Amino acid sequence: MKGNNVLIEGKNLTKVFGFGGNKTTAVDNVSFAFHEGEIISIVGESGSGKTTLAKLIMGLLKESAGTIEYMGKPRRLKRHSDRRKYWKHIQAIFQDPFSSFNQFYRVEKLLLDCIKLQGEKLTKEEQLRRMKEACSFVNLKYEELHNKYPFELSGGQMQRLMIARIFILHPKLLIADEPTSMVDACSRSTILDMLLKLREENNMTIIFITHDVGLAYYVSDTLYIMEQGKVVEKGPAEEVILNPKHPYTRQLISDVPKIHSEWDLA
């Protein structure tokens, strides 16, 4: 699946929060190259800077130093129209489905906004058809929920709607920031399967942000291990998991709870 064309490339990215005495370096001199159709997992514990890195790639935060190149050209996000163009290609799913929805609007509006972002002129029927199609892709019935408010839905339904949003937009790059950590185990595997199916259909690049090494190993081609803002190890998933070099990676792998052996909780 992984192509050879580099889709997005970061060079020496650094993000510093605060100023003066209480500076925190959340992302420290990180470089990466993600290819078309590749699935990348960025693994690290809480506070390791993985979400900050994701927001830098999304363009929601401005980098303190370094550059990001999209399709070989430095990206420009100065003007609102530039950002709109960028976000047509780069989309995200966030961790908490409950806070991803604006509770004052009906579900329908979320999907309509996506159709508007694409900027095509569509008739009412065509819009409806696309929304129905997207809902059926994620096993939801458009007729049942289009005029519901978010608080009437379950967490799993909300997260699936977020995927329906991605289905309508079919971006080139999807950043999934712990998309399964707030939903139950059953919805979790369906959500993962849907994301993998999306990748197959659109040759989409997916970046998983996760603290779960097992999940990362299961889905991804490439792993980036982050510790305190730095990428300490990167490489093909197999190699990193089976043959870890950095002590932090080894610790992460040994911390995965295993079903068939006794847990050492001491």
Add this chain to the structure above:
Amino acid sequence: MNSSFRILIKSPKFMFGACTLLAMIGLVLIYPLFNRSDPLEMIALAYQPPDAKLLLGSDNFGRDLFLELIYGIRTSLQVGLIAGVFATAIGLVIGLTSGYIGGMIDNLLTAVTNIFIVIPSFVILILISVSIDSRSSFVTAVIIGVTSWPWTARAVRAQTSSLRNRDHVNIAKISGYSTPRIIVSEILPYIASYVVMAFVLQTASGILSEASISMLGLGPYNTISLGIIMNWALVFEAPVAGAWWAFIPAAISIAMITFSLYMMNTGMDEIFNPKIRS
């Protein structure tokens, strides 16, 4: 939004406050239609006690105090509302700007807000009132509004800066919303109930502030407000003359208006603040 309005109607505190206030507004609007005389016309002797013809007696100039009271309540309500609108609008703009943009601008605006909080606003109110030559009730209301916004600004800033980092704001951003649209559709609805509550409080305190500075003789000219009625009673020694009707009804009116507004505020607080509701 509709459902919260329905819950609001069921709240006894809110309904009590709202009904009292509406009754007073109704009285103020309707009574002058029946009694078309000028409230400043002298029709009786000084300090006549209440009787069947003069419901609340007369003041030192022999004017009908009940009629004066009606016009006074009207002016006071107007001043309170205008002050409330100004205070809420300024507080909202400053709070949203500093909360949403963050960084240096936030630090700067917070500093300005804190400076306004530590300067006693009543002193500013007195100083500005003294220095302005022609004070209409509108000017007085604006002065009150301009000195009482900082608390609204602080609260709005706090709420906005926590909302700004919520995921639905990020989703709106990557859905291509412009910043003004994000503020209107993603931030404002979440703080709307709070802003309405702040507006009610600002209106109540605006009425009290107007009464206080009018009491000192620094209120609006060419009009009657509740504070001015009390000022006349004070200057022309109504308490010495034993003419309680010259100041007690005005004081009770102020208390009733602000009390009903505070009741509305408490009722809203119980509904919009889930912590208190449960």
